[in-house]
Amino acid sequence: GAGVSQTPSNKVTEKGKYVELRCDPISGHTALYWYRQSLGQGPEFLIYFQGTGAADDSGLPNDRFFAVRPEGSVSTLKIQRTERGDSAVYLCASSLTSGESDEQFFGPGTRLTVL
Amino acid sequence: KQEVTQIPAALSVPEGENLVLNCSFTDSAIYNLQWFRQDPGKGLTSLLLIQSSQREQTSGRLNASLDKSSGRSTLYIAASQPGDSATYLCAVTGYSSASKIIFGSGTRLSIRP
Numbered sequence: 158g159a160g161v162s163q164t165p166s167n168k169v170t171e172k173g174k175y176v177e178l179r180c181d182p183i184s185g186h187t188a189l190y191w192y193r194q195s196l197g198q199g200p201e202f203l204i205y206f207q208g209t210g211a212a213d214d215s216g217l218p219n220d221r222f223f224a225v226r227p228e229g230s231v232s233t234l235k236i237q238r239t240e241r242g243d244s245a246v247y248l249c250a251s252s253l254t255s256g257e258s259d260e261q262f263f264g265p266g267t268r269l270t271v272l
Numbered sequence: 273k274q275e276v277t278q279i280p281a282a283l284s285v286p287e288g289e290n291l292v293l294n295c296s297f298t299d300s301a302i303y304n305l306q307w308f309r310q311d312p313g314k315g316l317t318s319l320l321l322i323q324s325s326q327r328e329q330t331s332g333r334l335n336a337s338l339d340k341s342s343g344r345s346t347l348y349i350a351a352s353q354p355g356d357s358a359t360y361l362c363a364v365t366g367y368s369s370a371s372k373i374i375f376g377s378g379t380r381l382s383i384r385p
Contacts, residue, residue, distance in 0.1 A: 161315070192373075199276070199361050199375030200316075213372070248315065261373060263308075263316040 159183070161264035163249050169270045170239055178234040178267045182251030189232050190261060191224055192248040200248050206232060207254075239271045274299040274366050278376035286384045287354060293347040293379045295362030300340050307336050307347050308361040310378070316361065320347070352383045 162181045170176050182189050188207050192200035202216040206226045214224070221239075226232040236243055246266040252259040275298045285291055297305075304323050308316040320329045320336040322345070328337040335348040349356060362376040 190373075197377065199363070199377050200373075201375070202372045205372070216372075250316075260318065260321065262318075265313070265315040268313075 161249055161251050161262055163247075163264040163267050165267060166265065167268045167270075169272065171272050172239060172241060174239050174271075176236050176239055176269065178236075178247050178269070180232045180234070180249030180251075180264060182230065182232070182249070183262055186251035186253055186262075187229070188252045188254055188259065188261075189226060190250040190252075191232070191234050192250065194246045194248055194266070196245075203234075236269075239269075241271045244269055244271045274302075274364060274374045276362055276364055276374050276376035278360075278362050278379050280379060281377065282380040282382075284382040284384060285352060287352060289352050290348070290350050291352055291381075293349070293360055293362075293381070295345040295347070295376055297343045297345075297362075297364050297374075299366060300343050301367050302340065302364045303367055304365050305336075305338050305345050306363045306365075306373070307334075307345075308363060308375075310359045310361060319360075349381075354383045354385050357381055357383050 164179045190205040191203040194200040204214040204224050209229045221237045224234045246268050248266045249264045250261040252261045277296045279294045302324050306321045307319045309319050310316050322329045322338040333350040338345045359378040359380045361378045363373045
């Protein structure tokens with residue numbers, strides 16, 4: 158079956174602009190996660206959803222970052238007033254549920270470049 | 273706060289060699305440990321997952337060990353091939369941070385033909 162998909166694959170924007178990154182999880186997966194990977198680093202947790210609600214958003218760096226999952230499937234990560242330091246690969250993952258035993262399956266990521 | 277460290281950051285070896293990648297973590301209260309592979313421009317592929325009650329897992333030419341008490345894991349790759357060239361990430365899931373995966377910075381592996 159289809160894996161996790163993310164669009165766009167690449168996004169180039171100018172400092173101060175607003176961007177939206179989309180994630181389509183595996184069908185039937187109730188948990189969805191966002192991570193950010195800076196160059197030469199491992200992914201860092203941003204937020205995870207169980208169903209429609211954000212169960213843990215402790216990894217969001219500041220209030221310019223926001224994510225939604227209105228129908229419990231597709232999720233959108235929104236970044237306002239982008240800064241050059243926001244440049245990174247944004248990875249999305251989904252799992253059947255949100256328990257520790259449930260394997261997370263990762264999408265290919267969106268590479269965001271802020272000029 | 274859990275921290276995951278991987279050594280070395282980069283490694284280049286000739287084809288055919290056996291090699292070991294190292295991972296250490298600061299909080300031994302983990303639920304599981306995973307090794308991922310990441311190819312340039314691609315997402316993460318899970319290679320091996322070791323539950324906290326296990327000591328090792330094997331898949332083909334890959335063997336991962338876990339010593340929870342000392343906070344260490346190794347990924348052993350036998351008879352390396354150029355197709356093994358990628359970044360290898362070690363990651364842990366902790367009981368105190370359910371559902372978050374904490375990643376190391378990775379080891380960038382290059383296998384020379």
